[in-house]
Amino acid sequence: xxxxxxxILALDxxxxxxxxxxxxxxADQLDAIKVNWPLVLAGGPKxxxxxxxxxPVVCDxxxxxxxxxxxxxxxxxxxxxxxxxxxxxxxGRDSVQAVVEEAKGKExxxxxxxxxxxxxxxxxxAADQLARVAVExxxxxxxxxxxxxxxxxxxxSLIGGRLILSPGVGAQGGSAADALRNxxxxxxxxxxxxxxxxxxxxxxxxxxxxxxxx
Amino acid sequence: xxxxxxxILALDxxxxxxxxxxxxxxADQLDAIKVNWPLVLAGGPKxxxxxxxxxPVVCDxxxxxxxxxxxxxxxxxxxxxxxxxxxxxxxGRDSVQAVVEEAKGKExxxxxxxxxxxxxxxxxxAADQLARVAVExxxxxxxxxxxxxxxxxxxxSLIGGRLILSPGVGAQGGSAADALRNxxxxxxxxxxxxxxxxxxxxxxxxxxxxxxxx
Numbered sequence: 001x002x003x004x005x006x007x008i009l010a011l012d013x014x015x016x017x018x019x020x021x022x023x024x025x026x027a028d029q030l031d032a033i034k035v036n037w038p039l040v041l042a043g044g045p046k047x048x049x050x051x052x053x054x055x056p057v058v059c060d061x062x063x064x065x066x067x068x069x070x071x072x073x074x075x076x077x078x079x080x081x082x083x084x085x086x087x088x089x090x091x092g093r094d095s096v097q098a099v100v101e102e103a104k105g106k107e108x109x110x111x112x113x114x115x116x117x118x119x120x121x122x123x124x125x126a127a128d129q130l131a132r133v134a135v136e137x138x139x140x141x142x143x144x145x146x147x148x149x150x151x152x153x154x155x156x157s158l159i160g161g162r163l164i165l166s167p168g169v170g171a172q173g174g175s176a177a178d179a180l181r182n183x184x185x186x187x188x189x190x191x192x193x194x195x196x197x198x199x200x201x202x203x204x205x206x207x208x209x210x211x212x213x214x
Numbered sequence: 215x216x217x218x219x220x221x222i223l224a225l226d227x228x229x230x231x232x233x234x235x236x237x238x239x240x241a242d243q244l245d246a247i248k249v250n251w252p253l254v255l256a257g258g259p260k261x262x263x264x265x266x267x268x269x270p271v272v273c274d275x276x277x278x279x280x281x282x283x284x285x286x287x288x289x290x291x292x293x294x295x296x297x298x299x300x301x302x303x304x305x306g307r308d309s310v311q312a313v314v315e316e317a318k319g320k321e322x323x324x325x326x327x328x329x330x331x332x333x334x335x336x337x338x339x340a341a342d343q344l345a346r347v348a349v350e351x352x353x354x355x356x357x358x359x360x361x362x363x364x365x366x367x368x369x370x371s372l373i374g375g376r377l378i379l380s381p382g383v384g385a386q387g388g389s390a391a392d393a394l395r396n397x398x399x400x401x402x403x404x405x406x407x408x409x410x411x412x413x414x415x416x417x418x419x420x421x422x423x424x425x426x427x428x
Contacts, residue, residue, distance in 0.1 A: 069252065
């Protein structure tokens with residue numbers, strides 16, 4: 001994906017027409033568009049292809065299956081036009097490796113921790129190990145929450161020069177500046193853009209925040 | 215889902231036409247058809263709807279996201295005609311509960327352990343806790359591997375009368391009889407049926423094995 005505005009739109013909008021309108025309005029402010037399963041279930045896998053004409057698409061599929069199934073999911077996501085795919089490391093190194101191998105140079109981001117309360121039960125205690133799995137499996141980078149910038153700095157110390165994508169900026173309370181200054185390469189904004197009356201103006205604001213922070 | 219033959223087909227076939235032909239041939243031998251993401255990405259979410267006309271469909275989506283995203287995925291799976299959905303417990307109790315609440319009486323099965331080598335790294339050590347999360351969140355049942363029937367018996371002791379669905383019968387080496395006698399309610403067969411030259415005859419054989427084991 002490109003590295004210009006440092007802004008990724010989390011297109012967690014399940015009204016397909018509205019999602020497309022938001023993406024079209026904001027696209028030139030975005031380094032990528034992140035798409036999750038609910039939008040794909042609403043519009044079919046062709047939404048990946050449509051969105052990929054506007055900006056690089058990262059499928060936030062959080063794949064968490066055995067290696068062969070992970071590989072098939074990644075293969076299909078890339079086939080439909082995705083430039084990246086997100087995978088859980090909690091289902092083990094071989095499951096991550098299968099996606100990395102299938103990516104053939106496209107991007108694979110590993111989920112190392114999650115922001116919801118249940119994320120503290122099993123995944124957060126393993127976050128450092130999960131980041132190491134990401135490195136050893138050859139992933140492009142990891143996902144680390146903007147709501148906890150000190151964790152971004154810590155994860156940065158574990159993964160060297162790999163990329164950090166940081167969700168939770170905006171409606172969830174994370175700050176673009178704090179995330180980027182602590183080592184994130186990209187901020188991910190969802191409702192702060194697609195929930196705004198003027199998504200394009202909102203994207204311009206977040207891109208400006210990112211530019212000023214760097 | 216019905217409880218007649220105790221046989222669930224894992225329709226891990228990504229050629230949509232072939233998948234439909236297999237399902238049509240075997241349907242009257244099946245208590246359910248299990249569908250995973252690769253088939254949905256190949257054929258679009260309408261494959262769920264088509265298959266649900268043949269037999270109850272369990273979406274083996276192994277959802278592993280925050281509660282709201284899990285809820286949206288489950289809502290869409292049920293909307294497209296699924297009677298059940300699979301969810302990881304490793305992302306925490308609230309993520310499972312969100313799917314159970316969205317199910318409104320439909321079925322939710324929790325992944326407690328997986329059969330691939332990477333499953334031993336993080337999930338297998340937590341399997342007993344994950345089974346307890348399934349019970350406490352009010353899930354319909356859990357998934358437990360036929361390749362390790364002693365684990366089925368152990369999981370049975372943890373979850374009371376909840377259902378156990380047991381994959382790995384056939385090509386992966388699990389035995390229908392061992393799984394059912396150790397407490398599984400259903401056996402899940404994939405390649406042993408869809409990879410057979412005569413999927414209907416194969417389904418009849420597995421259904422007979424299940425009947426004779428009980």
